Amino acid sequence: MDAGNADARPSGGDEVTDQQQASQTQASQTSDRKEPRPKETRAQDAQAAVHSFETHGSAETIAAGREIAKLLVPPRLIILRGELGAGKTTLVKGIAEALDAADPEEVTSPTFTLIHEYEGTRQVNGVSQPLFLYHLDLYRIDAERQLDALGLDELIAPDSIVLVEWGEKFPSVVKRSNGEIVIESSPGDCRKITLSLKG
Numbered sequence: 001m002d003a004g005n006a007d008a009r010p011s012g013g014d015e016v017t018d019q020q021q022a023s024q025t026q027a028s029q030t031s032d033r034k035e036p037r038p039k040e041t042r043a044q045d046a047q048a049a050v051h052s053f054e055t056h057g058s059a060e061t062i063a064a065g066r067e068i069a070k071l072l073v074p075p076r077l078i079i080l081r082g083e084l085g086a087g088k089t090t091l092v093k094g095i096a097e098a099l100d101a102a103d104p105e106e107v108t109s110p111t112f113t114l115i116h117e118y119e120g121t122r123q124v125n126g127v128s129q130p131l132f133l134y135h136l137d138l139y140r141i142d143a144e145r146q147l148d149a150l151g152l153d154e155l156i157a158p159d160s161i162v163l164v165e166w167g168e169k170f171p172s173v174v175k176r177s178n179g180e181i182v183i184e185s186s187p188g189d190c191r192k193i194t195l196s197l198k199g
């Protein structure tokens with residue numbers, strides 16, 4: 001599908017802060033690949049839980065995406081909420097990477113194409129199972145009629161994970177969703193990421 005990233009919407013900067021460098025240095029002493037631990041998990045059952053992450057810079061958000069991918073058991077339709085440039089697409093890069101669906105640099109904003117489709121895998125009892133990852137961006141859609149043309153119902157399948165940026169605009173998408181990820185921006189590159197899964 002769309003290989004370009006011609007999104008004209010404003011986005012935040014990506015400067016590396018001293019704090020970020022310090023945390024990366026610290027992390028690299030223990031592991032080559034930095035995986036942020038969930039700040040808190042408010043339920044034992046990962047299928048119906050709230051998981052929070054705090055990141056500083058896009059690399060940490062991609063790493064959080066890799067952690068979140070482990071918590072997403074299909075079928076899932078997750079709404080990604082956050083202001084322009086919050087880091088929704090950046091998070092999808094990590095999710096796609098962990099699901100063997102795409103390298104982070106291959107994941108671009110589906111702003112104009114509306115939907116990107118990736119084929120990945122997930123391990124179930126040591127067996128590799130195929131999985132479809134759909135990344136949608138409904139920012140430029142205003143009418144339910146346009147949404148119908150996307151065939152959302154057909155995307156929601158037993159082996160699929162559907163991630164929808166700006167899905168909260170449409171009650172029909174909210175109704176179909178069984179989870180959401182909220183990204184809140186703080187000053188600088190800090191983001192608070194909260195994944196809420198419905199059981």
Ligand SMILES: Nc1ncnc2c1ncn2[C@@H]1O[C@H](COP(=O)(O)OP(=O)(O)OP(=O)(O)O)[C@@H](O)[C@H]1O
Binds near residue numbers: 087137189
């Ligand atoms: N902690 C962080 N997490 C994610 N992105 C960050 C962070 N700090 C800075 N950034 C920068 O913020 C921008 C996030 O862009 P991204 O396209 O992921 O946002 P988005 O939420 O998908 O926006 P849109 O609603 O326009 O699609 C990038 O330029 C990224 O480098």
Ligand SMILES: [Mg+2]
Binds near residue numbers: 088089090109137165
């Ligand atoms: Mg985006």
